[in-house]
Amino acid sequence: MAAARGARSGASAAAAVLVSVLLVGGLVAGGAGAEIRRQKNVQVSLRAKWAGTPLLLEASELLSKEWKKLFWDFIDNWKELDKGSDCLTAKCCIQKIVEDARALLNEPLSTIFEFSLTLRSASPRLVLYRQLAEESLSSVPVDSLEQISGHGTEENFHEAGSPSPSGGTCCWVDTGNALLFNSADLRRWLEGLGKLATDSTERLELFDFDHVYPRSNITAPVAIFYGAVGTKCFKGLHAHLAEASKQGKVRYALRPVLPSGCQATSSFCGSIGAVDAVTLSGYGVELALKNMEYKAMDDTAIKKGVALEDPKTEDLSQEVRGFIFSKILERKPELNAEIMAFRDYLLSSTVPDTLEVWELKDLGHQTAQRILQASDPLQSMQEINQNFPSIVSSLSRMKLDNSIKDEIIANQRMVPPGKSLMALNGALINIEDLDLYLLMDMVHEELSLADQFSRLKLPQSAARKILSAPPPAESNSVRVDFRSSHAHYLNNLEEDAMYRRWRSNLQELLMPVFPGQMRYIRKNLFHAVYTIDMILSLYQDNVPVRFGIIMYSSKLINSIEENDVNLPVNLAGDTSVLITRLFLYIKETYSTQLAFQFLNNIHKARDGEDDYIEEPVETHHVEAAFVDSLLSSAKSHPQDVLLKMQKEDMFKQEAEESSLFVHKLGLYKLQCCLLMNGLVHESNEDATMSAMNDELPKIQEQVYYGHIQSHTDVLDKFLSESSYKRYNPSIAGKSAGKKRFVSLFGSYHQEDSVFNDINYLQSPGTTDDAKPVTHLLAIDLSSKSGTKLLHVTMRYLMAGSDKARVGLLLYVHNEGSSSVLLLKDIIDRTITSFSYKEKVLDFLYGLCKFYEAQHTLSSSVAGDWTKTLMEKVYSLAAESALPVDDYKTWFTSFSADNALKGMDKLSDFLFGQLGLVFGSNAVITNGRVFVVNEGESFLADDLALLESMEYELRTKYIFEIIEEVEWSGVDPDDLSSKFYSDISMLVSSSMSVRERPSDRAHFEILNAEHSAIKLGNADASIHIDAVIDPLSPTGQKLSPLLRILWKQIQPSMRIVLNPIDDFSSTDFSVHGPKAFFANMPLSKTLTMNVDVPEPWLVEPIVAIHDLDNILLENLDDVRTLQAVFELEALLLTGHCMEKDRDPPRGLQFILGTKQRPHLVDTLVMANLGYWQMKVSPGVWYLQLAPGRSADLYELPPKLIAIDSLRGKLMHIEVQKKKGREHEELLNADDDHHFQEKMGNKGWNNNLLKWASSFISGDASSKKKADKITDRKDARQGETINIFSVASGHLYERFLKIMILSVLKKTQRPVKFWFIKNYLSPQFKDVIPHMAQEYGFEYELVTYKWPTWLHKQKEKQRIIWAYKILFLDVIFPLSLRKVIFVDADQIVRADMGELYDMNLKGRPLAYTPFCDNNKDMDGFRFWKQGFWKDHLRGRPYHISALYVVDLAKFRQTASGDTLRVFYEQLSKDPNSLSNLDQDLPNYAQHTVPIFSLPQEWLWCESWCGNATKARAKTIDLCNNPMTKEPKLQGARRIVPEWVDLDSEARQFTARILGETPESADAIPSPSDTPKPDGNGADQIPKDEL
Secondary structure (H helix, E strand, O other), rough: EEEEOEEEEEEOOOOOOOOHHHHHOOOOOHHHHHHHHOOOOEEEEEEOOOOOOOOHHHHHHHHHHHOOHHHHHHHHOOOOOOOOOOOOHHHHHHHHHHHHHHHHHHOOOOHHHHHHHHHHOOOOHHHHHHHHHHHHHHOOOOOOHHHOOOOEHHHHHHOOOOEOOOOOOOEEEEOOEEEOHHHHHHHHHHOOOHHHHHHHHOOOOOOOOOOEOEEEEEEEEEEEEOOOOOOOOOOHHHHHHHHEEEEEEEEEEEEEEEOOHHHHHOOOOOOOOOOOOEEEEEEEEEEEOOOOOOOOOOOOOOOOOOOOOOOOOOOOEEEEEEEEEHHHHOOOHHHHHHHHHHHHHHHHHOOOOOOOOHHHOOOOOOOHHHHOOOOHHHHHHHHHHOOOOHHHHHHHHOOOOHHHHHHHHHHHHOOOOOOOEEEEEOOEOHHHHHHHHHHHHHHHHHHHHHHHHHHOOOOHHHHHHOOOOOOOOOOOOOOOOOOOOOOOOOEEEEEEHHHOOOOHHHHHHHHHOOOOOOEEOOOOEEEEEEEEOHHHHHOOOOOOEEEOOOOOOOHHHHHHHHOOOOOOOOOOOHHHHHHHHHHHHHHHHHHHHHHHHHHHHHHHHOOOOOOOOOOOOOHHHHHHHHHHHHHOOOOOOOOOOOOOHHHHHOOHOOOOOOOOHHHHHHHHHHHHOOEOEEEOOOOOOHHHHHHHHHHHHHHHHHOOOOOOOOOHHHHHHHHHHEEEEEOOOHHHHHHHHHOEEEEOOHHHHOOOOOHHOOOOOOOOOOOOOOEEEEEEEEEOOOOOOHHHHHHHHHHHHOOOOOOOEEEEEEEEOOOOOHHHHHHHHHHHHHHHOOOOOOOOOHHHHHHHHHHHHHHOOOOOHHHHHHHHHHHHHHHHHHHHHOOHHHHHHOOOOHOHHHHHHHHHHHHHHHHHOOOOOOOOEEEOOOOOEEEOOOOOOOOHHHHHHHHHHHHHHHHHHHHHHHOOOOOOOHHHOOHHHHHHHHHHHHHHHHOOOOOOOOOOOOOOOOOOOOOEEEEOOOOOOOEEEEEEEOHHHHHHHHHHHHHHHHHHHHOOEEEEEOOOOOOOOOOOOOOOOOOOEEOOOOOEEEEEEEEOOOEEEEEEEEOOOOOOEEEEHOOOOEEEEHHHHEEEEEEEEEEEEEOOOOOOOOOOOEEOOOOHHHHHHEEOOOOEEEEEEEOEEEEEEEOOOOOOOHEEEEEEEEEEEEEOOOOEEEEEEEEOOOOOOOOOOOOOOHHHHHHHOOOOOOOHHHHHHEEEEEEOOOOHHHHHOOOOOHHHHOOOOOOOOEEEEEOHEEEEHHHHHHHHHHHHOOOOEEEEEEEEEHOHHHHHHHHHHHHHHHOOEEEOOOOOOOOOOOOOOOOHHHHHHOOOOOHHOOOOOOOEEEEEEEEHHHHOHHHHHHHOOOOOOOEEEEEEEOOOOHHHHHOOHHHHHHHHHHHHOOOOEEEEEEEEEEHHHHHHHHHHHHHHHHHHHHOOOOOOOOOHHHHHHHHHHHEEEEEEEHHEEEEOOOOOHHHHOOOOOOEOOOOOOOOOOHHHHHHHOOOOOOHHHHHHHHHHHEEEHHOOOOOOHHHOHHOOHHHHHHHOOOOOOOOO
């Protein structure tokens, strides 16, 4: 078997060189030997759609990712115009930029910085700033703006890619009211700020990514500076704004933008990168051998004189068999001819030999051995991937080392052969989603953390332990320890007689049962304790659960919270207390079962009323239920008991204590809930069964390992191991899922840090102990909730905490209140001077209680208040043994102005760095930000809960590592409890913002003596564990990534090789590490695919040759076929959920800017609630589309910033509006009304052209629409929408013919929709002119394959999939119907007839296969076997022509259904042979098909010639007997095809400026061979 059989040559351009300027001097001409070399090459590059961005600005953005202050340091370094003036080359400038950045960073962060600059990863952020700059300029009237700066219109902005003020103004300051273009205007504005303050308009909006000048006043007016460092206008404006910011006059933000046309005003280094296209890296390219059975190749000659390159020039920097010839030629230029001849020899010697099947048997092990024995194993693995077909012969002849083979086989008992895994510092990475940018982001995050730890003086070994330690798994649910006498159980499975017949063997838990079947075991495994009373039905059904109840009075708890006392005196009329008391009486006097029956009778009594609604239970209901419960067994009359209980207050204390217990637990916040072994759930029957199923695996695991035995109390075990004495849904519940964390490291280490001013309060007797947990409390003393939070904090500390300390960050929202400022001053000074004193907490608690009591007395005179406060302070100081004289001095020296000035630094920290809202109260616990909302109950127990949770989940393992550290380079006197507490706080906060997967694997169990690549680095902060099959697609993806990682940062690596052991039965494909393919076969037809990161949408923009049918022997003197792809858009994807419901399928979203809210739209799939939009870098707003979506659901507009090459993934939760909870989103009547209302003037059609431009890069679409000629106007009636797909020059040629055939047969307007992914640049150049000439509209659409949907590998099958899988989402929502027509079809009838056809309410309409050509009967597979049984008499349809009623298709969620069927079937390689045809036919029982009349599609292979005359369309099906080429068959079968083809080709030649081929060159139908008519098509499927 040929070694290259099924193989693919390919590339993964994992780290291409920066930009063209960096390649200067690196390209060497081929020399004299070039003319005689016949080797042909293929070269591929990829660039961004947007205009170039300056590397100097990109560098500043990359530095700001490390630490915001570095951005301003770098700006200060480069603000002078003469900076870098000695540089005359781009290379020199880049070296200076990198040197300056390296001076600000430690290793290896500086290396990562340089590599990130190479990858251009900050370029999208600068494009985002351009968009904001354009919006800023457009906020001023155009005429006045042109007077100032001559700025162009918005349209010019989009065309140029950046603002282009032609008047020479390259910097401006946006104040919200005006744009200031020079220093004089800015000075006048700054001087007049006092007068403007009261008359200012809405403040400008700042975003998280904005660069705000350090220490900016949070309340000052915002001034946004748009400009680029290095331009003439930058320095002056920046200096004025920086000075004003320091004085607190403005809040200064800088958005770096270099407008087009301003490069001349910039320094040379400041403009590098701004002109050239942004060349991207991190993608792969595949050249696959194409099946040419039917010779589907265009015969149009490639015109000469249009080559992109000098045919004798190629990239010699590419490695050939270990040699880099550009460097050799630099050293020995005199040996040019000989060196190039040697290179030719190496290239020509890579032709693969032929191998027999048995020679491939040990190929996997032989490959592993070659890699392991190489001096550079990673390079060897990459080279083998790249050149596999050429070296497979030498690999197969290698003698195998049995020790390697044996170890691989031993490891494969634990890891399946061919399986690949990778972990970064212990965390498993999803290799499928991994790309270069994602990997570098992950590495960068780890290195940033390591750098922070080194600044904290943590040894490298401790940092490595922290980074690699598995954090405790965080669950959405926590266990609440409810064990007490207040939990009343209805039953006991271990003791009650009704369960005596059940078995007690716990091992039965491990036995398999049917789904949903319960295990009846006489053991209290599940404890379901409710705070409500609906459990009797489950009890009576013998559910194997121990049921219990905890009772409380919400009225009593509310009274406790309002009055802040333990027990209110007045409980008269409290029905809940009455129920509890009567329950306890019945339980004590009679039985537990009767007590629960009493609760049931209460609901029966209320339920029996005619006017029953959800109202509180009344006293008469309770009394009636009590009488009913006791009548049969009462020792005395129930009424007498009631009177006696009222007089004697029987069980009153127990009822109150039960409510107090629930209050302490915090469960009252949920009103009603279920505790399943302490885990909190909703309280209903379904939730009970669901909670049992959730808990069962944990119990089974404990039983399996012997941790639960027959004598074990399961409840005690679980609650003792991990539970909390408090529950707050905002802290621990599912509503707390969106926890917010901040890193405190940057704030701690900045100059004049707010942390320098904090003195911590600690519980008495613990001041000398290190505290792993730090609470920072941001408290607004002028708010009632703030003062309450302050006294709650004091109570928390007084109760005792040995793990936490508290830092108070007090501020005043209402600046006019000097009395509050005085109180703040007293508290701050007390903590600063006396935080170590034993009774300081008593003093502060007393002061808080006093102030809280006086807080509402707004009529108090300030002087009286001050005097009263002084007296109280002196009194409390004396009681607490604090020096009274100090307080007298403080009162005398108090100044409100000084107190206000002192708050500026604190305000910057709280509202600038932490992002809190001014006026809010918050607790920051080791970086977790918990905002205490106004009116929300927050007690000392909640602070204790925060402490416990943060310690257990995020801090404990860190603190244990820190405690064991042997410090070096730290003064022993500095190793105080504060030092340890600070380290714990900072490390925990930094780790809390770390984004990493929680999945882990135990790589250490694998043997690595003989079969692993081990690269050691004792100082590395990064450790890579991997298991790789080197010859798998995953291995080919990982090898260049790992090699780049090793070259850049030298991490420690342990790579265990795990090849497939037998290749003799494997159809293998390889794609390697470069986008340069040397010495490719000349006579083989290849097809090109690009493998790009998931968030990228790319298209070819330069490709003279047909990339779908590459035949290199047609290149003539061109040595290298070049293709340039462009990143046209990034993906914004997401999952939309509705609380407690299925995803809201069909929900419509729109995306745009504030001024133009609807630029693109999409709808939500039922499949995982998935949705997708195409975006460019910028700031966008996502919201519900007007109409039924917005009428039914609520969702505030969401701001989305796209500022990286990784796109964005969103998780959105919507909810229905009140009163509309039961309405369906997809309603047939509403949908029909919606469509009628829209007609062809849908609510998004006004922006459809612009959206198309925005998405597809069709920048001239608006102009094209304006230029449609009178031929379009002459067409009347409803527009016919036709959809098609083409790949390769031949099918694009067919597509033009199809377009002409449609237009010539109808007088109605026609709009064509083409899938953009596979169209060539030539077609996209020609189609606008064709639309103008022939009077039709067109639009290019695309949809990125979702990551969760099973992917196809072959290009042809991907194209088929696009025809059917995304019909509901690929078109705009306003489109109601579309017809798919194959590209190679010729239309002979008015398609309007088909467009208007009544489909009888079905979403799809297809033509059944003909059955009148009897020669083909043996190939009609649908009439036998599986298909015959499945179809059950329904026809099997052909997919060359079909109609989609999109309104019905969306309304019935047919797209979701088809994707579900596809996901089920496609994983079997033997299913869906003809994907786009088999899928709808298979699903037609669920997604019904309307069968079109037979004449709508005629195909020679399946239909007899007798029906050809009636054919309304003719499809050029393949003929399997004659293997007749497509073009030949077209000329023979369709008489009009030749004329249509000639017309299309002459038009194309005219547009492209070529000379059309003469008619003589086109063979006539009579010249073509005739078929014998006896053939049979084994696969009844055309290529497209």
